Amino acid sequence: MALSSTQTDHLRRVDAIGDPPARPTLVPAERYHSPAFAQLEVERMWPRVWQVACTVDHVAEPGDYFEYRCGPYSVLIVHGDDGVLRAFQNACRHRGNALCTGAGSSLRELKCGYHGWTWDLAGALKRIPNRKGFGTVHMSEFPLAPVQVDTWERLVFVNLDTSAMPLADYLEAVPTDIAWCGLGDFRCYATMTIAVDANWKTIADGYSETYHVQTLHPELHRCMDDVYAPQMIWGHTGKSESLYGVPSPRLSGALSDEEVWDAYVYTQGPLMGVAEGTPFPRDQQGAGQSVADVIAAQIKQFAAGRGVDIDWATTDQVMRLHQYNVFPNMTFLASADHLTVMTSLPGPDPDRGELVMTLMTRMPAQAPRTRPADVHMSAADAHPGVVMSQDIAVLTGLQRGMHQPGFTHLVLSSEERRIINMHRNLERYLDLPEAERISEAAAGG
Ligand code: FES
Ligand SMILES: [Fe+2]
Known part of the structure; x- marks a missing residue:
């Protein structure tokens, strides 16, 4: 042959x-x-490395979200109404409840299911029910904790370390x-x-x-x-x-x-x-x-x-x-x-x-x-x-x-x-x- x-x-x-x-x-x-x-x-290790969480197809439209879990960590990836992909630690700033589980669409805001604290899709706090019970509290004090998110081709990566090297550097010669x-x-x-x-x-x-x-x-x-x-x-x-x-x-x-x-x-x-x-x-x-x-x-x-x-x-x-x-x-x-x-x-x-x-x-x-x-x-x-x-x-x-x-x-x-x-x-x-x-x-x- x-x-x-x-x-x-x-x-x-x-x-x-x-x-x-x-x-x-x-x-x-x-x-x-x-x-x-x-x-x-x-x-x-896990909180400092880039990890592929989902694909662009999972969060293709404004209002789409996807929860990525790795060990104890839960990261929420949200496609904002301004078209920007963002990621947050999936924890309500009041008493820590998870804001979302799984994946879905048509999200307009992030409202905690426990006492109703609510953030916009960019992670800014918008509403605290019965706010006067907390005394003086500024909305800007409690944004959702951001997580680094970036895409390469159609893969969505996250990194809990906000000072980690950019994804493009992390991927070295691969792309x-x-x-x-x-x-x-x-x-x-x-x-x-x-x-x-x-x-x-x-x-x-x-x-x-x-x-x-x-x-x-x-x-x-x-x-x-x-x-x-x-x-x-x-x-x-x-x-x-x-x-x-x-x-x-x-x-x-x-x-x-x-x-x-x-x-x-x-x-x-x-x-x-x-x-x-x-x-x-x-x-x-x-x-x-x-x-x-x-x-x-x-x-x-x-x-x-x-x-x-x-x-x-x-x-x-x-x-x-x-x-x-x-x-x-x-x-x-x-x-x-x-x-x-x-x-x-x-x-x-x-x-x-x-x-x-x-x-x-x-x-x-x-x-x-x-x-x-x-x-x-x-x-x-x-x-x-x-x-x-x-x-x-x-x-x-x-x-x-x-x-x-x-x-x-x-x-x-x-x-x-x-x-x-x-x-x-x-x-x-x-x-x-x-x-x-x-x-x-x-x-x-
Ligand atoms: S734990 Fe989220 S509003 Fe109380
Ligand atoms: Fe094999």
């Missing part, structure tokens, strides 16, 4: 391991289950790196929140390496290159790239075009609108075309059926998945016709968390606004596709293993360097003493 130019270019790239380190990196397991460590995250893809054309159609028995980092780690593909995802391994999957780290952010529609080089030569196609259809058929069991359309394979070329053509045709033109994209732009990680808890997967954002959130204790999948699809520019569906479910009820289900199924056992007395440290490879980088950022925010920072394993025998 001749290699297409996409494949030969690709083979020249560096692999996921890069330069091997002298020794593995050790991360204390207790970071994943200790209540004291989780509490430190709540005090020092420039993915600019070719036009992510602003993707709209959110649903968010799926899945409750899992795992720490938020256990969840996030699964989206920070491709090392597990050969074992956990045997079907995916037959249709993606997990070897020449170069990684980049910028600071708060990092990325990895992997080409799909090709067999893993570990299996190279062992799989026919039909087998690669079947594996792609089984794991990702909906991306090209093809049902399971659809045979490889050999008649559509031109001379010198690879399976990836045929799949890319199907994806373009499927997009055209929705009124979306991605004819500008090369096979590589359609078939190479760009996975970005943004500290602490966000990853997004993008290619010319694909965008999924995943975040992991802390639960009520360090052994529980939530995986939030923000599902987006490229839409024609003139498409009318639709409100995203917001679905909550347990891990047992969630069926987000064969690969994601495998990722979720492993979490409970991972989390339980972390508690075993003999399991003191995670032992990490340079192939898992985005996990290592997350921990280096985390210990910086937590201001851990030197003795508690991660280290290379001592030279052993």
Whole structure:
């Protein structure tokens, strides 16, 4: 089978391991289950980092609001009647009641449901019932506490720290790196929140390496290159790239075009609108075309059926998945016709968390606004596709293993360097003493 130019270019790239380190990196397991460590995250990390809270589609019109919760924190995002997006700590200035829960529209003011203190959508206090009982009180003394809010493409981010660096700086090289893809054309159609028995980092780690593909995802391994999957780290952010529609080089030569196609259809058929069991359309394979070329053509045709033109994209732009990680808890997967954002959130204790999948699809520019569906479910009820289900199924056992007395440290490879980088950022925010920072394993025998 001749290699297409996409494949030969690709083979020249560096692999996921890069330069091997002298020794593995050790991360204390207790970071994943200790209540004291989780509490430190709540005090020092979560209130200081940019977090993706929702999409522009959730708060598209004046009067729309969305409550974002992360651990004990609740942030209210409000689309003002002046068109400005604002965010506030979701607490009434009288006795602290939450002003809103969930999401909704047609908000004209923010009225506390307990005693009726009322703010306008810009956070200015307007009304205090029975005001004279408080003595002298000025409305300007009690505005809602502001939270930083900003958007990048159609994602809405918040940061409780009003003096934190701007979002654009926080995202580092990410926006420039993915600019070719036009992510602003993707709209959110649903968010799926899945409750899992795992720490938020256990969840996030699964989206920070491709090392597990050969074992956990045997079907995916037959249709993606997990070897020449170069990684980049910028600071708060990092990325990895992997080409799909090709067999893993570990299996190279062992799989026919039909087998690669079947594996792609089984794991990702909906991306090209093809049902399971659809045979490889050999008649559509031109001379010198690879399976990836045929799949890319199907994806373009499927997009055209929705009124979306991605004819500008090369096979590589359609078939190479760009996975970005943004500290602490966000990853997004993008290619010319694909965008999924995943975040992991802390639960009520360090052994529980939530995986939030923000599902987006490229839409024609003139498409009318639709409100995203917001679905909550347990891990047992969630069926987000064969690969994601495998990722979720492993979490409970991972989390339980972390508690075993003999399991003191995670032992990490340079192939898992985005996990290592997350921990280096985390210990910086937590201001851990030197003795508690991660280290290379001592030279052993
Ligand atoms: S707690 Fe909100 S008005 Fe009293
Ligand atoms: Fe996975």
